[in-house]
Amino acid sequence: MDREESWLRFNQRVLELAEDTAIPLLERAMFLAIFSSNLDEFFMVRVAGLKRRLATGVAVSSPRGHHPRELLERISKVAHELMPRHAECFHNSVGPALAEAGIRIVRWDELTSAESQRMQRFFRRTIYPVLTPFAVDPAHPFPYISGRSLNLAVTVHDPQSGRRMFARIKVPSILPRFIELDGGRFVPVEDVIAAHLPQLFEGMEIREHHAFRVTRNTDLEVDEDETDDLVQALENELLRRRFGPLVRLEVEETISDAVLAILRQELGAEEGEVYRVPGPLNLAGLSQLYNLDRPELKYAPLVPVEPRALANGDFFSAVRERELLVQHPYESFAATTERFLAAAAVDPQVVAIKQTLYRTSGDSSIVEALIEAAESGKEVVALVEIKARFDEQNNIRWARKLEEAGCHVVYGVVGLKTHCKLALVVRREEDGTLRRYCHVGTGNYNPRTARIYEDFGLFSSDLELVEDLSDLFNHLTGFSRKRHYRRLLVAPRALRESLTRQIQNEMANHEQGLPARIRIKANSLVDEDIIDALYAASRVGVPIDLWIRGSCVLRPGIPGLSETVRVRSILGRFLEHSRVFVFENAGDPQVWIGSADLMPRNLDRRVEALVNITDTGQRVRLIGMMDLAMADSTSSWRLAEDGSWTRASHDGRGTPLLDFQNTLRGDRHLRVVDG
Template structure:
C-alpha cells in the first residue's frame, strides 16, 4: 500500500535524523561528536538485532514477506545495506567537519602523516613498551585455524607475503588498553591506539613482509529468543547470554581499501557475503568521542548545563504517600528529579512501619540502583516485597540476572514473568495500613524505566495515584505475573496483551463515529514507534472519516502521513534533540470532560500491544489532564528539533514563519520546571518573612496601662458573668 513503509527502512530514516544533530550548526561542537557516536551505537544495535533477525529469517524461510511492503528477507537486507551505504559519506563528513572546527579549541586527531618528528619517536617507543608486550600477532591461512573475532572489537589485519593467501591478525584491545593516546594539550591532541597498532603491525610478523594493512571490526548477531518462568529460567538465560557472544557475524567494517584476495578470504572465514562489508574512513568505533567531552569545559562547546529540579508539586514536610493520598501527582523527567520523587517514595515506604507490601515490575536499572537498595531495605524490615524482573531485557540480561540474585539474598520474592511474553510495564503497587483500620494503596504507572541515569537523559512521565480501582487493576496484573495469566477485563487500566489494543481501537472507533456524525473527532499520540497493522488500518479509517490525527513519533513509523485518499488528515512529526523522547501519551477526543487521556509503557508496536505485558493509566484529575494537553500542544509547536513527515515518507525540519518565535519543547519543559520551583521557593520565602514579621510585632512587652483602662476589662468580665 502506498501509505505503508518498511519497518527497517523507517528506522534508518530515524537514525538519519540523529545524524542530522551531528551536523546542526546550533548544536555545540562537542555535543555534535556525541551524536555521531550515538548514530554509530544505534546502527551497531540495529545490525545485531534487526539485521540479525532478518538474516536468520533469510536462512529459514526466505519466502516470508513483510506484511507492509511485500519484501522478502533478502530484499529487505539488500535495501538496508543500500540505505546504510548511502548514509556513510554523511557520517564521515559530519565527523571530519566537526573535528576540523574543533582545531581552534586545541583538539586535533593526529595521524602518522601529521605527527611531529618527536611524536613519531614517542609513538614507536610507546608501542614497544606499552602495547606490544600485551598483544600477539596470529598468522592465518587455510592450513592454520582462524581465530574467533569478538563482537565490535577492533583488529589490525595485514596481508603477508606467502605462496598461499596468508594474513596476520592482531587484536588491539587488551587489559592495559588506553584507547586515546595523549600527545599534548591535556589529551586534546591525540591518536588512537588501533592506529598505532596498525602502523607498527609489521613488527608483530618479523618473518614476513607486510603487503597491505587495515583495521577491521566484526558485528555479530545478537538476536536470541528465550522463554521460561521458574528458577531454571535464570540459568537458561545465563547460558544464552554467553552463547550470544559467539553467534554468527552479520557485518564486517574495514578502515580502508584492502587487498581483494585477503578481503575475500576474511569473508569466507567469517561466512559473510561481500555485500556485508562496509568501508569507513573514520574510526570504526566512535565511543571514544564521549571521553573528549571531558577534555574542555568551554561553555561554547557544550549544551547549557541543566539538572533535574525538585518537583514543585511535592512538599518536603509530608511523606509522598500522604500527598498522593490527597491528590494524584504527575511527574515529568528529566525536568524533575527522580531521586527527589520516586526514589524518595520508595525509601520512605521501605522505612514506614505501616507499609505492608511493595510490588514492582523492573525492566532496566541503573548501575548503582537506589531502587534495589530501597527494595532490599523493605524486605529486610519484614515487608512483603515482590519484584517481577525481566531477564530478557535486551543487552541488560546479565545485569538483571545479577540484580535478581541480590534481591533474593535480601529476602525479596523474585519472579520472571510470563513464559513467552516480556513484561515491559512500569508498575508499582504499595499497600499501607490505614488509620482506623483497612488499607490505603498507592499505584505508580510510568512510561520509563526506574533508572536514575536514564531519567536524566530520557523524557518520561509518571503517574502516582491512590485510586482504588487502579490499585485493584494493578493487583490483578501482579497476580497474573505470578500465575502466568493475563488481565482480560481491567476496570481502568489498559493492560496488554489482551486488554490494551482492543480498548485503543474502540476509543478510535468512538472518534470515527463522532466525525461521521458531523462532530470533531480527534486522536493524538506520542509514542516511540508505530508498526501495529491493526492500529495503522484504524488510523487510516479514522483519517478517511475526517478525524484529525496528530502523532509525535520519535523513531520508526510504518504509516506514511498525508497520502491523498488515505492519510491526508494525519500529521506525523519526530522530535530528536538533546534528550531522548521516550514518554507515551494517548489522547482520544477534543478538549472537554469526554476526552480520554492515558500515559503508559506501550508503543503502537505489535510486540507491545499483543506480545508483552504493558500498562497504561487514565489521567482523570483535571489539573493533570490540562497539563498533559498543554504538553502535547507544545510538542506539536516545536519548530527547533521537530521534523515533519511528508507524503513521500521523507522528513523535513518544521517550517517556521518569521513571526513565529523559536520553540524547543525540551528547553521549554526545562524552563517550566525551573520557573515552577523558583515560584514555589519565592512563595515559601515570602510566607517565612510574613511569619517572622508577625512574630516580631508580637515580641515587645505590653505597654503599661492607665488605671482607668485597667479597670475596663474587669467590668466587662463581670458583665459577661451576669449575662451568663
C-alpha cells in the first residue's frame, strides 16, 4: 500500500479519537489540535517531497506503481475528505460540547457590547502596535506569505479614486490563537483584527475580508560532503526554510471567488492545492484550551511510579546489582533517566559521560546535567543531531551552550542522522577500577515528551553492553567501520541484515516443527525488503503479530501471502513510541528494544541501535505487553487486507473492550519486574 495514504489514515485514527464522545472533552479538543498540526507536517515534508521530485525530474513510481503525480492527486482527494470532517467534528460535536461545559469559542458578531468595548481597548493596546497591513499595487508587490502563518486577505474601495484594492494582514504569531474574554469565552484573534480594519485603512471602505493560511515546503537540503561547516550551512538553510514553495492554501469556505482568484494567482496555487473549510482556520490552536483549569474535562492525572529497585537511593549500586528496565510515562522519567545523569554529573567518582541528543526540551535538565559535569572537570562528550527535523535551531543552540561549558560536541557521521538513544557513564569504584554504566532507550532525552510518549529505557553495567556502547561512541566520534557488536544491533551496517536473518530463522524453525512466532511493535512499517521477508515467513505459516502505531503498507490476511499476519494500532492518551522486536527462537525468545522503525531511512540512513534483553523477567514482561496489545479483548484498530482500519472498542454485547494504556497504568505487575 502507499505510505502517504497509510499515514493519512493514521491521522484519521487521531480524528476518530476527537470524535469519540467517551473521551474527556478537553482531550478531544487536543486530538483535534494534534490532527491539525500532524497534517501541517505531512504537507510540509511528505507532500513537499513528492512535489520536489516532480519539479526536479526524478519522479520515481511508488512500490504500488503510482507516479508521484498520481500520489499527489490521491493525497489531495483523501485530505479533502478529512479536513471537512475535522471541521465538522469541531463545529457539530466538540464545539457544542465545550459550550455546554462553559467554554465557548464565539465569533465577533456574538460578542456582547461590553465584550466589544473591551476588545477595542485590547486591540489598541496589544494588537494594533504589532500589525502591518501590506497593500498590493504597482508600487507594492504582493508580499511574501510565510508558512503556517494566519493571514487576512482584505479588499478595500477608495471613495476618492473609485479604485478597488487588495491588502494582506499577517496575524502576528506572538498573539494567542484565541483571545480570552470573561466567563470562559474566547474569540479568534483574526475576528478582533477584522473588526478593526477601518482603523488600519482609514478613509477606505472595507468591502471584504477573509482568513487564509499557507503551508510551504520546509525540508532542508544540506550537502554534507560539500560543506566545511555543517552548523553554519544548516543555519543558512534554516533562514531559507520559510521561503519554500507552496504546497497547500487553506481558505475559509466563505471566501469570494474574486479574492480566491487573487490568492491563487499570486501564490501560484493549483486548484487541488486549495482547501476550503469552515472557519476558524488553524485549529491546532485548540491546544490553548487544554491549559484551562478544568481537571474534570481531562484524563485523570497520572502519577509515575519509582521502580522499587531504586528505593535505597543509590542508583549506581542498584544498576550494578541487576539491569533495570523502565517504561515511561508509567514509571518516572525524572526518577530514572534524569536522576541517572544528574547523579553522574555531581558524583566525584564519575570521570566521563557520553551522550546522544536527538531531541530535547527547551529547559532540558539533561543538558544542564551535562554542562554541570563539564564545568566540574569531567570528560563530557555530547553527540548532538542538528539535523533532527523541526528541532534544528533548538539543537544548534544547545550544542553551542554545551561547547561553551567545555563539552566535546560532535555532530555525528557525515550522511547519516544519529537517532539512537544512548548514554554512557564511566565511574571510578572504591577499589580504584573503572566501571561503566549505560542507558539505552527507545525515546528521546526529553523530559517534556517523556510525560506523554510511551518509551522503554534499559539501565545496565553489563560488561558486554557497555563495551558495545564504548565501541559505538568511538565509531560516532572517530573513524571506525565496526559492524558487529555483542548485545547491540546497529544501523546502517548490520540492523537490516540481522532482522532479516532472524525472520528467516523463524521460518526454518517453523518448518522443523519448532516454536516460531514474530511479534513487532513499531511506529511505522514501510520498508519493502522487511515486508517481503515477513510475507515469506507468513507463506510458510509463521504467526506474525504487528503492532504499528502509524504507517503500515503491508497487507495482512491475503490468502497465500499474509494469512498469518495480524496488524493492530493503539492510539490514546499516550503516544505509543517504543520499538520492540520479539522472535520466538525455538522457545528461547530473542527480545530487542531500541530506536529503529522499519523504514528505509532508519535502516539505511540513520545510526540506530537495538539492545538485546537478556533478563528472563524483563522478556516475560515485554512479551506479555505485546500479547495484551494484540488480544481480541483489547480495544484497538485492526487493519484489513484492503488497507482499511476498523476500530474495535466494544464486543458483540456492547461491552467496552479493555483499554490497553489504562491497564498498564493500573497494573504495577505488568510494568515493574524487579525481582
